[in-house]
Amino acid sequence: MTSSSPTTSASSSSQSDICLSLENVGISYGTNEAVRNVFMDIPKGQVTAFIGPSGCGKSTVLRALNRMNDLIEGCTLKGRVLFHGQDLYARDVDAVEVRRRIGMVFQKPNPFPKSIYENIAFGARINGYKGDMDELVERSLRKAAIWDETKDKLKQSGCALSGGQQQRLCIARTVAIEPEVILMDEPCSALDPISTLKIEEMIHELKKSYTIVIVTHNMQQAVRVSDMTGFFNVQAKADIDGKVGCLEEFAPTEQIFNAPSQQATQDYVSGRFG
Amino acid sequence: MRLDSGPDLFTLRRRPVSDKLADRGFRWLTVALASLVGLVLLGILLTVMGGSRQAISAYGLAFLTTSNWDPVGDQYGALTAIYGTIVTSALSLVIAVPLGVGTAIFLTENIIPTKLRDILALMVELLAAIPSVVLGLWAIFVMEPFLRPFLSFLYTRLGWLPVFSTDPQGPGMAPAILILVVMILPIITAIARDSLLQVPPELRQAAYGIGTTRWGAILQVILPAAVSGIAGGVMLALGRAMGETMAVTMIIGNSNNFSWSLLAPGNTISSMLANQFGEADGNQVSALMYAALVLMLLTLLVNVLAQWVVRRLSLKYT
Ligand SMILES: Nc1ncnc2c1ncn2[C@@H]1O[C@H](COP(=O)(O)OP(=O)(O)OP(=O)(O)O)[C@@H](O)[C@H]1O
Ligand SMILES: [Mg+2]
Numbered sequence: 001m002t003s004s005s006p007t008t009s010a011s012s013s014s015q016s017d018i019c020l021s022l023e024n025v026g027i028s029y030g031t032n033e034a035v036r037n038v039f040m041d042i043p044k045g046q047v048t049a050f051i052g053p054s055g056c057g058k059s060t061v062l063r064a065l066n067r068m069n070d071l072i073e074g075c076t077l078k079g080r081v082l083f084h085g086q087d088l089y090a091r092d093v094d095a096v097e098v099r100r101r102i103g104m105v106f107q108k109p110n111p112f113p114k115s116i117y118e119n120i121a122f123g124a125r126i127n128g129y130k131g132d133m134d135e136l137v138e139r140s141l142r143k144a145a146i147w148d149e150t151k152d153k154l155k156q157s158g159c160a161l162s163g164g165q166q167q168r169l170c171i172a173r174t175v176a177i178e179p180e181v182i183l184m185d186e187p188c189s190a191l192d193p194i195s196t197l198k199i200e201e202m203i204h205e206l207k208k209s210y211t212i213v214i215v216t217h218n219m220q221q222a223v224r225v226s227d228m229t230g231f232f233n234v235q236a237k238a239d240i241d242g243k244v245g246c247l248e249e250f251a252p253t254e255q256i257f258n259a260p261s262q263q264a265t266q267d268y269v270s271g272r273f274g
Numbered sequence: 275m276r277l278d279s280g281p282d283l284f285t286l287r288r289r290p291v292s293d294k295l296a297d298r299g300f301r302w303l304t305v306a307l308a309s310l311v312g313l314v315l316l317g318i319l320l321t322v323m324g325g326s327r328q329a330i331s332a333y334g335l336a337f338l339t340t341s342n343w344d345p346v347g348d349q350y351g352a353l354t355a356i357y358g359t360i361v362t363s364a365l366s367l368v369i370a371v372p373l374g375v376g377t378a379i380f381l382t383e384n385i386i387p388t389k390l391r392d393i394l395a396l397m398v399e400l401l402a403a404i405p406s407v408v409l410g411l412w413a414i415f416v417m418e419p420f421l422r423p424f425l426s427f428l429y430t431r432l433g434w435l436p437v438f439s440t441d442p443q444g445p446g447m448a449p450a451i452l453i454l455v456v457m458i459l460p461i462i463t464a465i466a467r468d469s470l471l472q473v474p475p476e477l478r479q480a481a482y483g484i485g486t487t488r489w490g491a492i493l494q495v496i497l498p499a500a501v502s503g504i505a506g507g508v509m510l511a512l513g514r515a516m517g518e519t520m521a522v523t524m525i526i527g528n529s530n531n532f533s534w535s536l537l538a539p540g541n542t543i544s545s546m547l548a549n550q551f552g553e554a555d556g557n558q559v560s561a562l563m564y565a566a567l568v569l570m571l572l573t574l575l576v577n578v579l580a581q582w583v584v585r586r587l588s589l590k591y592t
Contacts, residue, residue, distance in 0.1 A: 071482055073384050100485030110476035112495060122494070123484035170480070177484050 018084075019044040019181060019211045020065055020102075025079035027060050027069065034060045035245035036237075038079070040230060047207050049222040049253065050215045052232030053268070057245030058215045059107075061232070062183050065213065066102035067095040083181075100127055103179035107186040109166035111158035111173070116141075116150050119158040119169055123177045136176060144172035145202045164195025171202065175210075182206065184214040188221065200225050219269060222253060229256040231265045322570060325563030332557065337564055341532035345554070350561035354532045356568060358540040362447055362522065363515035365536075366454035371508055373455070374462030378504075379492055381463075382470040395467065402460035410524030413453040414445070418525060421449060425537050436534040445527035447540040453521050458511035465507025469500035498587075505584040509577060516573055519544040543569040 018041045026036035035057035042048045050058040060069070067088060069075040081088045088098055111119050120137045129136060137154070141147040146168040150161070158169050167187055174182055184203075188196040196218075203212060203225045216222050222229055233248040249256060249265045260266045329337065333350055340351025380386070381395050425442040432438045442448070473496050481491035497504075527539020528549055543565050554562055 066483075068479070068483065071384070071478070073388060096485055096487050099483060103485070104479075104483040106476065106479055106483065108476055110474075110480040112477065112480060113499065123486075126484075126486055126490050126494075173480075173484060 017044050018042070020213075021082040021085075022061070022064075023080040023082065025061070025064065025077065025081060027057065027064055027075065027077050029072065030074040032242075033240065033244050035232070035247075036078075038247045040247060040250050042211065042213060043228060044211050045207065046227040047203060047212045047214060047225050048228040048230065049226035050213070050230050050232060051217070051219065051222050051268070052230075052245075052248075053234065054217075055245070056232040056234045058232050059185050060245070061247075062185055062213060062215055063104075065181070065183055066099050066104055068099070068104060070095050100177055101179050102181040102183060103174035103177055105167070105171050105174050105182065105184040105187050107189055109163055109170050109190065111161070111166050111169050113157060113159050115155050116158045116161070116169060117154040119173050120176045123173055127177050129176075140172040140176040141169075143175050143202070143206065144168045145198050145205075146172060162195075164191045164198070167191060167195070168199065168202070171199070175206070179210070181211045181213065184212065186215050186217060189217065196221070219257070223257055226253045229253040231256060231260070231262075231268060233264050233268070319570065322563055322567045326560055326567045329557060329560035329564040333561070333564070337561070338568065341530065343530035345558050348557050350557070350564075352543070352546075352561070352565045352568065354530045355541045355543045355546045355565060356572075357532065358447060358526065359516055359542040359544070359569065359572065361536070362451050362454055362526070362540075362542055363512055365451045366458060366515050367508065367512055369451070370455045370458045370462055370511065374459050374507075374511075375466045375497075375504060377459075377463045378466035378470055379497075381467050383488065383492060383496075398460050398463045401456070402464070406457065406518065406521040407524070409453055409456060410521035413449055413521060413525040417452065418444065418449045421452070429537055437536050440533060440535040440538040442537040443539075445525050445539050447526060447536045447538065450522050450526040450540075450542075451536070453525055454515045454518060457518060457521065458515050461511045461514060462504075462507050465510065466500070466504045469503025469507070470496060472503065473499045501587050502584050505580060505587070509580045512576060512580075513573060516542075516569065516576075517544050519548045523548055 020040075020042040022038050022040040022042075025038040025040075027034050038061060050062065052058055063069045063072075064077055064081060065088075069077065077089060083098070083102070087093070112122060114122065117137055120140050121133050124133065124136055138147060138151075141150055146165060149165055150169070158166065161169060167190070171182075171184075171187070188199055191199070200221065203214070206212060214222075214225065228250065229252070230250040231248045232245055234243040234245050236243050249260055249262045251261070255261075256265060257269050260269065329350065337351055338356060339353055341353040342349050342351045343354065344350070377398065381391050381398075384391075386394075422442055422444075425446075425448055428438045429441050477495060477499055478491065481495040486495065522542055523545035526541060526545055528541055528545060529539035530541055530546075531539075533540065547562055547566060550558065551562060
């Protein structure tokens with residue numbers, strides 16, 4: 001762990017286990033600073049959860065991990081984001097390639113208005129997948145725990161599914177491009193408890209082969225699925241008028257929820273926030 | 275008591291009569307307005323058909339396939355104008371659709387900063403505000419002389435093709451096509467831009483989030499999602515191109531001598547009607563009515579065709 005990250009205590013992980021590493025990252029939208037001074041080492045093959053109050057910059061940091069922020073005009077990043085030691089924001093790095101290695105699932109299910117089959121095949125095809133497409137579609141849908149519900153209607157539109165099914169379809173679509181990392185921004189916020197449970201089970205399954213970063217407002221969910229948890233908070237800073245987001249504490253999930261080192265974390269996880 | 279009042283809850287008894295009347299009145303108002311559109315269309319069609327009856331019985335279908343327009347000998351054939359209408363509007367679309375849709379993509383897909391984008395979009399919309407007679411004048415005095423060397427070049431090099439087989443001498447179909455492009459470009463751009471802006475941002479994110487290139491996202495996700503709106507804009511533009519009169523009349527040459535060549539003077543149905551109605555009488559009026567009927571049917575045909583194309587395109591996508 002970087003010495004400049006005082007609240008990080010995952011001292012067990014060595015360099016090679018680290019997948020993504022944020023070094024003093026600060027992100028602004030135009031002149032409006034959203035987050036600053038984020039140091040974080042996201043371990044490989046584990047589930048990392050981001051929690052924190054609304055507007056503290058969880059989605060912003062998440063989007064910075066696969067350069068989705070590039071699509072937002074005026075969004076700028078300071079500091080470095082390293083993926084296996086390589087700076088994702090270096091001049092010669094292709095953002096498209098980054099997103100192929102680091103896939104993303106969004107808060108609102110957003111299947112393409114194409115058939116279920118095409119939803120999966122589209123991404124694979126543009127990523128140059130040459131193998132057996134039928135097999136890939138089945139494998140991806142199985143991984144996302146939605147094969148049984150869709151196997152008889154692969155030709156139907158993906159938009160005709162229920163919200164929970166659509167979200168799992170979107171996860172399958174991301175799985176199909178065979179990324180190393182899957183970023184999920186509140187994937188269950190629009191879902192019922194049963195679909196939520198299905199997705200959580202799926203995350204447990206997926207973490208065997210992928211590194212997962214998930215933003216959630218549901219504490220129990222963070223406890224259930226994650227190995228590491230980052231608690232983001234908003235703080236007033238001396239040098240600017242408004243508040244700015246920052247990473248308050250980053251530690252193994254058990255520690256965050258049972259014995260956090262920061263008072264703010266303690267307040268937030270025990271519901272005494274605000 | 276409760277049992278009695280239960281079902282009564284929903285019988286609208288409590289709503290004031292005036293409220294219900296307003297509701298019903300509004301419904302009838304919309305029905306009346308909607309039928310008015312149909313009635314006007316029907317009225318126009320009947321008038322044009324009635325007016326053209328004489329010419330239809332006199333010239334029959336040969337009217338469509340002959341190009342002899344001779345008011346002195348009372349012989350009429352509209353082939354030149356029909357050919358001119360179809361060729362000018364089709365070719366202007368062929369040029370304007372890629373240009374307009376391309377411009378719309380450029381103006382929506384954060385390729386340049388927002389401020390610059392808004393200025394450009396405003397300029398495109400201002401283009402639509404130029405009166406067609408001004409465009410016609412510009413075409414005569416600026417565009418056509420400027421184009422002449424290029425058109426002559428086409429004639430000398432490609433003159434063996436029927437469409438370039440005459441020496442450009444001034445007004446003609448080619449400059450008319452280009453002025454139509456100028457006129458329909460803003461329509462296509464504005465509508466395509468609106469349709470592209472209405473593509474949900476989630477869809478864009480979905481495309482980029484799985485590692486699609488900008489190119490791939492535009493061509494395979496964003497454009498297909500906007501295609502029905504864009505096609506609607508193209509239809510409007512086509513209607514404008516087929517019906518445009520002033521600017522075309524000023525630059526097309528108004529000749530009823532049939533020629534395949536785009537470099538030769540020609541005619542369109544609209545410009546022929548505008549030119550001749552004033553001093554026409556007898557059979558000529560009826561012949562012009564017949565031509566107008568052909569124009570209406572052409573527009574109808576194109577519209578039906580376009581609906582079919584749009585349905586095919588969006589079927590592929592959903
Ligand atoms: N596209 C944007 N343009 C401008 N400012 C933005 C944009 N997205 C986020 N922000 C700002 O950045 C800050 C952090 O937003 P962010 O969406 O990352 O919060 P969040 O932690 O994900 O909140 P939530 O839990 O509600 O999703 C907010 O103050 C917000 O106003
Ligand atoms: Mg968020």
